[in-house]
Structures are given as structure tokens and as C-alpha cells.
Amino acid sequence: SKGTYEFYMLKEIDEQPGVMRRLSQDYLDENGEPLVDQKIVDAVANADRIYIFAAGTSYHAGLVGKDLFEKYTGIPTEVGYASEAGYHFPIMSKRPLFIFLSQSGETADSRVVLKEANKRGITSLTMTNVEGSTLSREADFTMLLKAGPEIAVASTKAYTAQIALQAILAKAVGEKLANQDAKDFDLKHQLALAAEGIQEIVDGKERFAELAKKYLIASRNAFYIGRGIDHAVALEGALKLKEVSYIQTEGFAAAELKHGTISLIEDGTPVIALINDPVTADLTRGNIQEVTSRGASVITIVGKQFAKENDDVVLPDLNYYLSPLLTVVPTQLLAYYASKEKGLDVDKPRNLAKSVTVE
Numbered sequence: 001s002k003g004t005y006e007f008y009m010l011k012e013i014d015e016q017p018g019v020m021r022r023l024s025q026d027y028l029d030e031n032g033e034p035l036v037d038q039k040i041v042d043a044v045a046n047a048d049r050i051y052i053f054a055a056g057t058s059y060h061a062g063l064v065g066k067d068l069f070e071k072y073t074g075i076p077t078e079v080g081y082a083s084e085a086g087y088h089f090p091i092m093s094k095r096p097l098f099i100f101l102s103q104s105g106e107t108a109d110s111r112v113v114l115k116e117a118n119k120r121g122i123t124s125l126t127m128t129n130v131e132g133s134t135l136s137r138e139a140d141f142t143m144l145l146k147a148g149p150e151i152a153v154a155s156t157k158a159y160t161a162q163i164a165l166q167a168i169l170a171k172a173v174g175e176k177l178a179n180q181d182a183k184d185f186d187l188k189h190q191l192a193l194a195a196e197g198i199q200e201i202v203d204g205k206e207r208f209a210e211l212a213k214k215y216l217i218a219s220r221n222a223f224y225i226g227r228g229i230d231h232a233v234a235l236e237g238a239l240k241l242k243e244v245s246y247i248q249t250e251g252f253a254a255a256e257l258k259h260g261t262i263s264l265i266e267d268g269t270p271v272i273a274l275i276n277d278p279v280t281a282d283l284t285r286g287n288i289q290e291v292t293s294r295g296a297s298v299i300t301i302v303g304k305q306f307a308k309e310n311d312d313v314v315l316p317d318l319n320y321y322l323s324p325l326l327t328v329v330p331t332q333l334l335a336y337y338a339s340k341e342k343g344l345d346v347d348k349p350r351n352l353a354k355s356v357t358v359e
């Protein structure tokens, strides 16, 4: 039940620290070693390429998963829209392993890809929140997200659970492959930091109501920008905001705006900039300058180590590859408050259903 909450979306945002702790407890032992079915670890470790298929928010979690798998296992990883791959099947490596990310486990677009994979004898793993769901039953292996029921149409805690679970699997597989980065990856500690960090952000949620009111609700459009792993979060932040507030929002690789889209920046156009990538932090600052000088109202969401005096939101420290676990939370809260302040039905945006069982 919603309890004292007006909408499930905020309740589910608030549940994320608990989800991080549960995943850590259930999938990591007291020494931080992964507790993942050995058959799954062996199957992934044996692959020469990982292919992740999903839709919407789960696809965006897959973009983060790509970086996690490549960093900690060394296995090249591709991410595709299930809806596209189903009818334009990618060229396969010799030993492919498919991962399906799906909160509901019922997404029709993903089922098409899985059917084809089964026809071809490709090993598959479904990460889902729903035990016994179709994608779980039809795949060789399942790992459960354990996020608890997600009721709001806009996905929040399933996204962060998908990232954490992919990190757990990446560490398990990487250790099996004697990957030094995987051995050194103190995931138990990092997930504890993630839980604390998310808690700190949601405890300050009023700030996001203010920002949404000041910068977003009167605008017909908005942009999210970021580089590296922040680009993936920019796509998710944009989907969340447009989905529940109806403010048309696009996520961009920060430097790409100037290759065309910057012509849409006017006085007061909201641009939300994400900075967690040490390699490109200064370059993104440059891109903020470019849009500011053309009139944009910029909101900065920045990891502590990159923070400057005038940044709007400063995120607690976290491993770069897990930073989306924190960065996404302000984007969820901005979306929530923009929708709520506009008087919309936050949990049930128009034209949408919780699970999409048509192609």
C-alpha cells in the first residue's frame, strides 16, 4: 500500500536504499564474495561476448551494465533495443550470452528476441523483478532483482536494482576470469555507500521540489547532458522527466548538443548537466558554458570530487561505475516533483501501462 505517500513513485524512490542493502545481503557473503549460482557464472565467463537486450528504462540500465561488464570481466558487451534486435538480429560472436533486463519479465519486444535466441541455442539469462514471469521461464537462467513490487508506471527502484545486480554478476564473472579489477572491486562497501548516499539524497528531497518549480514546470522542453556513464543516466533522466511531467526532454552526450541541437536553446531552457566522469569533467564544464552563454538555465548534478562552489546538487562519493545509482536519484525526484507540481497523476501518466505486452 501507499501508506502515507500520495504516490507510489515517491515511495519507490525512497525504497532504494533498502533495495541496495537487500541485494548486498542476498548476493554477497560476509566477505563481500558474490553468491551467484555457479552455473550462471560459468555460462557468462565462457562467453566471448555479452549481448544485453531490454526496453525503455531497463535498456538504460543495460547501458550502465555494458560499462560494468567490460570493466570487471573484460568481455565485450553490446546493448540493444529488444524491439529492434527481434527483427534485425545482430551478427553473433562464436559464444554469445544474452542477458534480458526486464522489471516485469513480460515485455513483448524482449520475448521476440528470446524466442529467436532459444531457436538458435544461445544461452540466456533474465534479470527480472517478477519470479515466474514469462521472460524468466523462457530463459536458461534467472536472477531476481528483489526490488519488491513496483507499482508506479515510471520505473525507479528496478533501474537501480538492475545496475546493482549487473555489478554483482560482473564481479562474480570477473573473479572467475581472474580479472584484477574484479578482485579489487569492494562491491559490498560500495553498495553500502550507495545505500547511504541514496538515503542522503532522498532526505533532502524538498530541494528537488524547489528546483522543479523554479526551472522545469513552466518549460515546454528540457535537456539532460552528460559524458561517459553520465550519458547513460542523461538518457534515463530525460525519459523519466518527459514520461511523468510531459515536458519534452532529451538526453544527450554533452558534446553532441553543439552539433545541431544547441539551436533549440533559448532564454530559460532548462539544461540539467551530470558530472561524475573524471576523464571528461572539465570538458562537460565547457559544454555548460556553451549553453549558459545562449541563455540556458543550468542545473548541475555533480559528484563530490568534481564539485564547484555554485553547483546545485552535490552527490556523495561512489565508484564511477556505480555512480548512476546516485546520479539517477535526483533525476527521479525532479521528474516526480515536476509532475506533482503540474497536478498530474504521477503514477499513471497518460497513454502508458505498467508492462508493455504488445510489440
Ligand code: F6R
Pocket (backbone or CB within 6 Å): 055, 056, 057, 058, 059, 101, 102, 103, 104, 105, 106, 107, 110, 153, 154, 155, 156, 239, 240, 243, 355, 356
Ligand atoms: C519507464 C518504464 C519503461 C520500462 C519498459 C521496460 O519508466 O518503466 O520504459 O522500463 O517498458 O519494461 P520492463 O523492464 O518491465 O521490461
